[in-house]
Amino acid sequence: MWPKGRIGLPGDALAPVVMWFRRDLRLGDNRALQRAVALADGDAVHAFFGFSAPLMAKGSPKRISYMVQALISLDRSLGNSLNFSYGDPAEDVARFAGSVGATTVVATRDFSSLGCERDRRAGALLASQGIDFQLGDSPYLVAPGKIARETGQWYRVFTPYYNGVLSHGFQAPLGVPLLALAPRRLMDAKAQRALDVPPQFDLGAFPASEEAALRRLGEFLDHGAASYKLDRNDPFLDGTSRLSPAIRFGVIHPRQIAQAAIGVPGGEEVLRQVIWRDFFAQVGYSSPLSTWDNFDRRYDLMAWDDPSVAAVAQRLQAWKSGTTGYPIVDAGMRQLVQTGWMHNRVRMIAASFLIKDLHVDWKIGARFYLEHLIDGDIASNNLSWQWVAGSGTDSAPYFRVFNPVLQSKKFDPSGRYIAKYLPELSKLPARFIHEPWAARAHGLLGAGGYPEPIVTHEIERAEALRRYAQMIQASAPAEL
Numbered sequence: 001m002w003p004k005g006r007i008g009l010p011g012d013a014l015a016p017v018v019m020w021f022r023r024d025l026r027l028g029d030n031r032a033l034q035r036a037v038a039l040a041d042g043d044a045v046h047a048f049f050g051f052s053a054p055l056m057a058k059g060s061p062k063r064i065s066y067m068v069q070a071l072i073s074l075d076r077s078l079g080n081s082l083n084f085s086y087g088d089p090a091e092d093v094a095r096f097a098g099s100v101g102a103t104t105v106v107a108t109r110d111f112s113s114l115g116c117e118r119d120r121r122a123g124a125l126l127a128s129q130g131i132d133f134q135l136g137d138s139p140y141l142v143a144p145g146k147i148a149r150e151t152g153q154w155y156r157v158f159t160p161y162y163n164g165v166l167s168h169g170f171q172a173p174l175g176v177p178l179l180a181l182a183p184r185r186l187m188d189a190k191a192q193r194a195l196d197v198p199p200q201f202d203l204g205a206f207p208a209s210e211e212a213a214l215r216r217l218g219e220f221l222d223h224g225a226a227s228y229k230l231d232r233n234d235p236f237l238d239g240t241s242r243l244s245p246a247i248r249f250g251v252i253h254p255r256q257i258a259q260a261a262i263g264v265p266g267g268e269e270v271l272r273q274v275i276w277r278d279f280f281a282q283v284g285y286s287s288p289l290s291t292w293d294n295f296d297r298r299y300d301l302m303a304w305d306d307p308s309v310a311a312v313a314q315r316l317q318a319w320k321s322g323t324t325g326y327p328i329v330d331a332g333m334r335q336l337v338q339t340g341w342m343h344n345r346v347r348m349i350a351a352s353f354l355i356k357d358l359h360v361d362w363k364i365g366a367r368f369y370l371e372h373l374i375d376g377d378i379a380s381n382n383l384s385w386q387w388v389a390g391s392g393t394d395s396a397p398y399f400r401v402f403n404p405v406l407q408s409k410k411f412d413p414s415g416r417y418i419a420k421y422l423p424e425l426s427k428l429p430a431r432f433i434h435e436p437w438a439a440r441a442h443g444l445l446g447a448g449g450y451p452e453p454i455v456t457h458e459i460e461r462a463e464a465l466r467r468y469a470q471m472i473q474a475s476a477p478a479e480l
Contacts, residue, residue: 002035002136015103016182018046020093022115023139024108024250025070026210027077029173031137036106037177039134044182046100047082050089051191062340063245065200066208066374070251072195073209081181086190090118094125096186102131108250109135111144111285112378139247140278141170141254144285154286156393161279162272173255201340206245206374213246217260225266232269235332235343236417241270242341244375247277254278277380283393284379290392291382292363298475299391303467304361315358318454319350320368322421325453327434328408329353331421338421340374345411351388352402356464357455362389390468398468401461408434424449 019036027033036045049071056064075082085092097105105126110119123133138144147164148154155161207213220241224231231239246252254274261267284291294300305312318324322333332346342350347369354365362385369385370376386392390400412418415433419426425433425445432439437452439445 002031002134016040016043016046016100018048018093018097018100018102018105020105020107021047021049021074021082022089022107022110022250023248024253025067025074026213026251026253027074027176027179028210028214029175029253029256030108030177030250031174032106032108033179034174034177035134035136036104037179039104039106040180042180044180046096046102046182046185047078048093048096048186049082049084050092051084051086051188051194052089053087053190056086056194060340060371060373060376061200062372062374063248063376064194065197066203066206066245066340067249068195068197069199069203069208070246070249073211073251077210078179078181081184083184083186084188084191084195085186086188086194090122090125093122094129094131097126097131098129100182100185104132104134106134106136108137108139109143111138111140111281113288113291139250139253140281141165141258141274142168142278144278144282147282154282155279156283158276158279158394161282162275165275165278170255170258173253173259201338205242205339206341207243208246208251210251213243213252214256216243216246217241217252217257221260221264221267221270225261225264225270228266229269232273233345233411234417235346235412236414236420240344245341248375248377277377279394280379280383283383290386291378294389294391295383295386295393296391296395298471299389301474302361302391302471303359305359307360307364312358312360315454316354316360316364318451319354319358319360319365323451324353324455325437325451326353326404326408326457327415327418327422327425327436328404328412331418334421336369336372340372342369342373343417345407346417347384348388349402349404349407351385353404355385355389356401357404357457357460359460359464359467362386362391398472399465401464403457403461405434405457422450 017036017040019033024030024032083096093105110116119135126133142165147161147168155164207216224239228239231237243252247254258271258274261270287295307313307316319333322330324330328346329350332342332350336342351365354360355362366382366385369381383392387395390396390398415430418433425436428436428439428444432444436445436450
């Protein structure tokens, strides 16, 4: 919901309006942009984007690379009129709005803790200059806080939330507004340098422009959606949309995906996955501490191995580098580091291995994923990790421990995914590629070609269950 504001009548010129782009790097179905155009009433809109210096310094180079390419594409769509700063976006947008004599700054609402704090500061700085700051819409199909029980409490389990979204419905996407844009007035030197950095990796599989994202959506719905429910679990197949980075940065909006999926064979499953993202955003918004703390505080008592101990650090490094000796885990970790993306099924398998085979705190794994994922989103990433750990709201039972060999045989039966990312195993027959130690026993694999397993799954599974049981017992109320 946008705040009520004065919309000028034809010929009633208003002072300039600033459109502050953030996680909505597109023109179509951009309600903030529509609002800015309406408030400007025919006058030029000033388009603005602020690089956050702290986030640029510590953010994932792969994710930053994607964002920069998306910004370059957006700027091109805006006729090279996008203004850029580099520093503190809250301070910079207030300074820019003041410099152009704006009466209003419009932006899409952010629901993350950092985003909310940035917007609070921006609002105060703008208000001190007499400039209105209007926030509305969201980067989600349904904004966090919209779906709740009759009691007013938010949903902690996905299925009731999913049904609530279906009952609530969602808005139809809007087209591209008729734009009148002011020429660029600001290009910070550091922002220019950031824009000039070549892509860190091949973005071909991940469309970083609005046009390419919409095209990819159409291709996926035409050719992949019907078999999506099955194919999305095969890591070798191109069975997913690969639009998650575009969604992350608002190159495409979930409304556009949901609307396009209506009536398409397999469209219901596509919509379900879109709503999973909304669910995690709602949990993160309603319980901000849960993104980096155990939602179920009993898990604070869990006994994790200490990464400062040399043996633990060595196993952790093997996990990060894809040299654990378990092919499905290693293939996933190498895919992540090489491409900035990992198949969702393999994300879960690799996460389970770290937590329940190596007994390392999920937060360490979540941070590593965020260092590399181009679609890295704290709520979706971290609450997915908690799902695996068992400490989240709607979690896998703690006693569910993925067997990496059985998971590999089930979801990559031919071993094509493994062979792609572990070329040292590509010559093995399919019956050995999931268990290369068996191939070594038959003389089909040399001693130095691929590492031995760093742990024995059966032993570590029993140890994980022991620790979980110990944690639960320790958290139980004492008997009187």
